[in-house]
Amino acid sequence: MIGFDRLLQDLANVQIAERENRWRLAHTLKAGYNLCTITERIGFLRSAASHLHCTQNYIRQLIEVSVAFPEGHKLPDVSWTLFRSCVAVSKRSGQDPQKILTDALEKGWHGAEVAAAYPQCARRMLRGRGMCGECNAKVEVRSRVGAGLRLVCPFCVSTDRAEGRQTVDLRRYVTVAVLE
Numbered sequence: 001m002i003g004f005d006r007l008l009q010d011l012a013n014v015q016i017a018e019r020e021n022r023w024r025l026a027h028t029l030k031a032g033y034n035l036c037t038i039t040e041r042i043g044f045l046r047s048a049a050s051h052l053h054c055t056q057n058y059i060r061q062l063i064e065v066s067v068a069f070p071e072g073h074k075l076p077d078v079s080w081t082l083f084r085s086c087v088a089v090s091k092r093s094g095q096d097p098q099k100i101l102t103d104a105l106e107k108g109w110h111g112a113e114v115a116a117a118y119p120q121c122a123r124r125m126l127r128g129r130g131m132c133g134e135c136n137a138k139v140e141v142r143s144r145v146g147a148g149l150r151l152v153c154p155f156c157v158s159t160d161r162a163e164g165r166q167t168v169d170l171r172r173y174v175t176v177a178v179l180e
């Protein structure tokens with residue numbers, strides 16, 4: 001019979017491998033997601049969830065954590081739950097997920113403690129307003145995320161789509177407004 005210490009070491013190794021594999025899964029999903037055009041993304045999430053026998057929500061979560069903590073940021077002794085909580089709190093509060101994680105590690109917090117420590121502060125509403133130079137449509141967008149995002153004209157994009165010119169290159173559209 002193997003010794004107790006040896007068994008614990010084996011268990012720790014299995015857990016490290018499990019976490020590393022989850023990161024590989026997350027980074028691979030993110031790479032795939034980034035290759036998709038905006039219109040292909042929903043289909044990608046659906047197909048990935050179906051192939052991996054899990055929910056689209058879980059796939060989205062893996063991608064979000066991989067975006068917030070790119071390769072090189074993983075820590076083998078930190079649970080996935082903690083990373084996930086940091087991302088969730090970051091989305092809610094607008095604070096940097098890596099800063100939230102550093103804070104949590106310093107204080108020895110677990111996932112639920114991180115969520116409880118940050119107040120339920122709502123993000124400020126951002127606004128982007130302007131007129132399209134191509135079609136003269138007035139565009140106004142409100143969002144709590146996407147500060148600095150350059151908005152293209154939804155009317156021009158929709159017209160192109162309706163007329164079968166389904167372009168994936170949004171760079172050809174002029175910037176109508178910037179979210180701020």
Ligand SMILES: [Zn+2]
Pocket residue numbers: 132133134135136137153154155156157
């Ligand atoms: Zn337009």
